[in-house]
Amino acid sequence: MRWGTMTTKAKATVVVVVAAAIWVGGVGSAGALVGVVVSSTSASVPSVTAAARPLLHSAAPTPSGVSTDSAVPTPSQTVTASPTPTPEIVVTMVSERTPVPFARTTVEDSTVPKGESHVTTAGVDGAKTTFYRVTTVDGVETKRQQVREELNRAPVAEVTTIGTYVAPAPAAQEPSVPQGHALITPGAFCADAENGVVAQAANGRSYTCGGHGPDANGHLHWNTM
Known part of the structure; x- marks a missing residue:
């Protein structure tokens, strides 16, 4: 498409694109962009604008000391607190x-x-x-x-x-009277050979010869037990 054959609206669009190219990339970039626009016979104005868009982006300088990542705003994150569990x-x-x-x-x-x-x-x-x-x-x-x-x-x-x-203590047993001994007279003399012999008197009681020991004269008597 030739410049003379462009409509007024197309010419205004080209002027705006060229001005932007001069501001971003300088005169050289603008001249290249004009050459593309003038020599193109089949491309429409929107196509020229699309071709100039990467030039604008690639030619834009990045300010020194500024990170490209920080230039793009990061959406803020909302932190939701975990609910406190209810004890069972x-x-x-x-x-x-x-x-x-x-x-x-x-x-x-x-x-x-x-x-x-x-x-x-x-x-x-x-x-x-x-x-x-x-x-x-x-x-x-x-x-x-x-x-x-x-x-x-x-x-x-x-x-x-x-x-x-508790069993009672056994009763004391009287000495047995020798068999065949004659009845004695209580307190009477008895022979020394009968010392310790037990004999009965006519009253039924038992007496021991020398039961109280000898008398003053050394004689034994039938004494009570």
């Missing part, structure tokens, strides 16, 4: 079965010899169930409160018998 609180009923220890007691028995003892009733533990209200926070137990207690089995007390019987 759970209340449950828990039961525990535990033994009840049996008691121990003793009884005395006068028929059992003293010093002896034995278990007459064996002790047996009982059992009870305790119910608790348990509170947990995120699975961790934080509180335990006793609600009630049930006795499942009563304990049986252990009974031990202790003997108290």
